[in-house]
Amino acid sequence: MHKIYSFPQQFSQNSQLPIRIVSPDFGHLALKDSDKYKLPHRLPYYFFLFIQQGATQYGVDGETLALGQHELVFSLPHQIQHMPLSLQANEYYKLGFDDQCLARLPKQYPFLLNPLNQQKIRFSAATARRLQAIFELLQGLLAVLDTDPELILAHLNSLLTEINTAYFSVDAKPAGQQMTKYVAFQVFVENNLTEHPTIRQAAHELALSTDRLYQLVKHYSGLSPKEFINHRLILEAKRRLYYGERSSVKELAFELGFSDPSYFSRLFKKVTGKTVAAFFQDLSAT
Known part of the structure; x- marks a missing residue:
């Protein structure tokens, strides 16, 4: 059964897609909105936190994960999220979108079912640079509310493909x-x-x-x-x-x-x- 998860409409940075990106100098919510998201809450959408430089901790379903350079953690709809009170990081990206957005992409990404039960992924330096470049492109596109959604989806597909490949690379045997x-x-x-x-x-x-x-x-x-x-x-x-x-x-x-x-x-x-x-x-x- 295909489920549609709710992304807070006022949070979307595109007029046609339920998606938001945040970096140290972009996309932050107003203080009155961000405070409630610092408390543990049930996620209604997909969430990604990528650390390019620095370190922090992130909680999901009662487990605390330490994140460092070139690491990413993802959370799925219905999981309980514990956002870090602060990000001791020089460079990071947070990305959220719901299943309405995912349904418009050209393929499926098996890592989103978390079959290996690992929500933290470490990337090589080369892959981390590619991820950072894609995040930067997405941020530029989402800086304009009426950007053509097909441009956003093309880069989101590249991002999820990179993450999906890295996720399964830990398994020595082919999927x-x-x-x-x-x-x-x-x-x-x-x-x-x-x-x-x-x-x-x-x-x-x-x-x-x-x-x-x-x-x-x-x-x-x-x-x-x-x-x-x-x-x-x-x-x-x-x-x-x-x-x-x-x-x-x-x-x-x-x-x-x-x-x-x-x-x-x-x-x-x-x-x-x-x-x-x-x-x-x-x-x-x-």
Whole structure:
């Protein structure tokens, strides 16, 4: 199922595309708008932070990532974002756009499903220079509100292609059909998450045996298919807890498709090492 994610209309720097770029001297929000985005919040769009020179920290889904020279972090719709209070960086770019923009690009970019579970990417010096050049071109185009969107999309395609190539370069084996199947498994899980799909159903959807599916998911995620689904369900629970989207454990369990709240509570503790109450208490204390 194709979803359209909402980009705040007043933030867009183009009259026809939902997109915004920020650098040290360009594109910053008014103080009254930027303050609320310093607090943890659920992202409704895709977000990229590229550090060309300097260092900072960035939080996503409760994990803090240290970023340095020639590194980029990306976040996906629905993830909980913790923006750095300050960027100790001389050169950086922040980029945001939603699925309406992505749908107009000429191809798909598998890294946006984060199949290798790595949201930070380090680039070679040569690749980092190319990225910086593309960001500079995008910034120039977005400095004019009525720039032809096709020009913006052409450079955005180049940027995402560079990132996609670097993302998968850490895997010694070529992506090929194995990665395609693994991405298809991820998509199937996302589209059926609260229905708690069985491994047999997932294998049938991908035209694989259950043994082959197990090998595939274990290779790329380090988890069995069942563990993968359980971890994804608990991650969604953590996001909803972090965003205050529940009034009781029972309601949260039912929203996520669990018919037995007690089982949900046990699974939550098994995956996170904490009870739901303890996790929520820790959030309240931060």
